[in-house]
Amino acid sequence: MKRYRGDAGQALLLMAFSMVVLCGFVGLGIDIGYLRYMQRQMQAATDSAALAGAAELGYGDVTSAAEADAATNGFTDGENGTTITVNNPPLSGPYQxxxxxxxxxxxxxxxTFFMKLLGVNSRMVSTRAVAYSGVSGGCIYALNPTQSSAFVVNGNSNLTAQCGILDNSSNSTAALVQNGSGCLSAKYIGVVGQFKNNSSCTPSPMPVSGIAGFSDPLAYLQPPTVGPCTYPSGVSISGGTQTLYPGVYCGGISISGGSTDVTFSQGTxxxxxxxMNIGGGANVHGNGVTFYITGTSSSFKGVSITGGTNSQLIAPSSGTYASILFFQDRSISSSSSAANSNIAGGAGTDIQGTLYFPTxxxxxxxxxxxxxxxxxxxxxxxISNTTVINDSYQALPNGSSPVHSAILAE
Structure with missing residues (x-):
């Protein structure tokens, strides 16, 4: 068979053309792969930002929370051509x-990289997410991540909780413990580590071990500003009827005596x-009050309410500290027993609010x-004695617990 030089030349041209087309497809594939990768990264950041915004519903600045969260994931509004829009309520979709x-x-x-050869220098990548704030069913949280007996029901104590109990300790032998004839009943019970039952009573339901660890559910809550002392030497009351007012009590508050009746005016x-020490049968009353417990490493002491007092202390139902009755300074450690708190009122004692002692x-x-x-x-x-925990939050913003779980909807 006779061959011609022209055939060889055509083959070379065809091969060259094929290589150009093949390189074009390879380049297009690389660009598309990169754009899809960036979209996945952006979608993860968008989901996270929506969850952060939803967590602030009713309690903080939704937009700032969402934007700050997106920034931690590498997307800052106004930088590198990034635009972040936060809508509450949504402007589109089924939850508009x-x-x-x-x-x-x-x-x-x-x-783009190879698509620039075709005159396409960039492509707009967009993502969207919608989240809402679902109410957490928990009302008792032990935060220590490793402590043995991080949550304990002692002696002949009976705890009835209309809500859930969560223990963050990963202790492999006794993170959550039931002692003596103590008996535990709750909506659900979860523990990161292991449950140990030293009691004749079987808890209801049985605790679920091996749950995922969790962080402080009120970590978002900002502490009040500690100003100069309103009461430089604190306040000590024993006997009589008195009214106390919001301010900075340097040296603490001590109230005792069966004939003592003290009213706390509304405020922080x-x-x-x-x-703060209330005992000896003293009666105290306060509606819409928050107590922020702070001090230096040497001066700090916890809260003690003992001695059969018949008291009513009720947290605010609105504002920054809605539901917060006691708020312990997070910079304090539990290195001394004086830093710990013991709250055990009589049958007529009404302690309504969040007792927040994170460290x-x-x-x-x-x-x-x-x-x-x-x-x-x-x-x-x-839990040191028979205890009942209710979970009726109708007086609070949105009629719900301050402990929320943000959930993706779209």
Missing amino acids: GNANYVEVLISQEEP YIINGGG TNLTYAGSSTDSLYTILIANTVT
């Missing part, structure tokens, strides 16, 4: 106009050193059924 949902949209101009009380230990007993709700959040939690 529903103020219980947060919509986040992120878009960014992404460069800052206890700077010395702690110190709390011993609690409250048999009154008058409290609409009580939330215990502490480094460790010990």
Whole structure:
């Protein structure tokens, strides 16, 4: 068969053309792969931002929270061609106009590489997510990540909780313990580590071990500013009827005596050193009050309410510290027993609100059924006597617990 030089030349041209087309497809594939990768990264950041915004519903700045979260994931509004839009309520989709949902949209101009040969220098990548704030069913949280007996029901104590109990300790032998004839009943019970039952009573339901670890559910809550002392030497009351007012109590508050009756006016009380001690049968009353417990490493003391007092202390129902009755300074450690708190009122004691002691230990007993709700959040939690925990939050913003779980909807 006779061959011609022209055939060889055509073959070379065809091969060259094929290589150009093949390289073009390879380049297009690389660009598309990169754009899809960036979209996945952006979608993860958008989901996270929507969850952060939803977590602030009713309690903070939704837009700032969402934008700050997106920034931690590498997408900052106004930088590198990034646009972040936060809508509450959403402006599109099935939850349009529903103020219980947060919509986040992120878009960014992404460069191309091989597509530039075709005159396409960049492509706009956009993502969207919608989240809402679902109410957490928990009301007792032990935060210590490793402590043995991080949550304990002691002696002949009976705890009845209309909500869930969560223990963050990963201790492999006894993270959550039931002792003596103590008996535990709750909506659900979860522990990162292991449950140990030293009691004749079987808890209801049985605790679920091996749950995922969790962080402080009120970590978002900002502490009040501690100003100069309103009461430089604190306050000590024994006998008589008195009214106290919001301010900075340097040296603490001590109230005792069966004939003592003290009313706390509405507002925020800052206890700077010395702690808060109510005992000896004294009666105290306060509606719409928050106590911030702080001090130095040497002056800090916890809260003690003992001695059969018949008291009514009720947290605010609105504002920054809605539901917060006691708020312990997070910079304090539980290195000394004086830093820990013991709250155990009589049958007529109404402790309504959140007892927040994130880095110190709390011993609690409250048999009154008058409290609409009580939330215990502490480094460790010990139940020392018959206790009833209710979970009726209708007086709070959105009629829900301050402990929320943000959930993706779209």
